[in-house]
Amino acid sequence: MTPDFAPTLPREVALRHLVRVFEAAQLPDARSDARFLALHALALTPLDLTLRGREAIGEAGAEALERAAARRLAGEPVARIVGAWEFWGLPFALGPETLVPRPDTESVVEAALRLFPDRNRPLRLIDLGTGTGCILVALLHERPNALGIGLDRAEGALAVARRNAAENGVGGRAAFLRGSWLDALAGPFDLIVSNPPYIAAPVIATLEPEVRLHDPLAALDGGADGLDAYRAILLAIARRPGLLSAGGALVLEIGYDQGGALTHLAREMGFSDASVGRDLAGNERVVTVRPSLAGR
Structure with missing residues (x-):
C-alpha cells in the first residue's frame, strides 16, 4: 500500500514516516533508502533537512514522496528512482x-x-x-x-x-x-x-x-x-x-x-x-x- 503524506507534514516527520513504511515492508536498507528518496523527492540537500526539517513538505512534495515510495515498494531500486548514483x-x-x-x-x-x-x-x-x-x-x-x-x-x-x-x-x-x-x-x-x-x-x-x-x-x-x-x-x-x-x-x-x-x-x-x-x-x-x- 502506498503511504499518504499530508502536505502540512514537516519534512523530518515525513522522513520518519517513510522509514517506518519501508521497515514494515521489510526493505533491507529501509533507513538509507528512505533518506535518499526523501532528499530526492523534496529536492533537498542533507543540510536543508537538518536546518529546515520542520518546514512543511507542501502539495508537490507530498505527491513526489508518494510516487517515490510507491516505486520503491514495487521493487524498483533507489538508484533508478533517483536517476543517478555515486561512483568514486x-x-x-x-x-x-x-x-x-x-x-x-x-x-x-x-x-x-x-x-x-x-x-x-x-x-x-x-x-x-x-x-x-x-x-x-x-x-x-x-x-x-x-x-x-x-x-x-x-x-x-x-x-x-x-x-x-x-x-x-x-x-x-x-x-x-x-x-x-x-x-x-x-x-x-x-x-x-x-x-x-x-x-x-x-x-x-x-x-x-x-x-x-x-x-x-x-x-x-x-x-x-x-x-x-x-x-x-x-x-x-x-x-x-x-x-x-x-x-x-x-x-x-x-x-x-x-x-x-x-x-x-x-x-x-x-x-x-x-x-x-x-x-x-x-x-x-x-x-x-x-x-x-x-x-x-
Missing part, C-alpha cells in the same frame, strides 16, 4: 541502457591506477562497454593528462556517458563511440578496461528482482558460461597485439567465482601474465593481463 566520489546519471555503478567496480579503477602510479603520465585509455562511463571518467579524473575512449553498443548509454564526462569535468578528454568490443579500433592503448556482461545466461533468471527486472539484459548476459565477452576481448588482443602499447595492460571486472576460469582462458590464448585481484569484501573481482610480458 563522483555523481553519475543513469539511463535505461546503463547499469547502476556499484562499489565493487571501483576495484577496476584501483587496479588500473596501481599499474600507472605516476599521476601526470600521459595515457591512452579505452573503456569497453562503458555504460555510464563511470570507470573511464574516474580514471580521467585521477590522471589529468590521460585521454580516453568509451565504447558501447547502446546509443542511449553513450548519450548518458557523454553527459557524465562533461558534468564531471573530463568531457574534453573523452570520446564516446558506438562499437562492439575492439573490432573497429586501431590502438595502441596504454590501458584497456572493462566491466563486461559476465553473468551466465542460465543464472539470470535467479538474480534478485532489483537486478533482473531493472538492469539492462545486454549488460548482464555473458553467454552460456558467462565468458563470451572475455573471449572476444582477449581474442582481439591476441590477434592484434598492437592494440596495447609496450607495457600496456588489460583490466577486467569479473564475477566472484570467475578468476580461475578467466586466467586459464588468458593463458590458453598466449598471455602468460594474468593475475586476480580482490575487492574489499575479499571476493575475486579483477583480472589484470599484461600481454607485454607474454613474449611480445
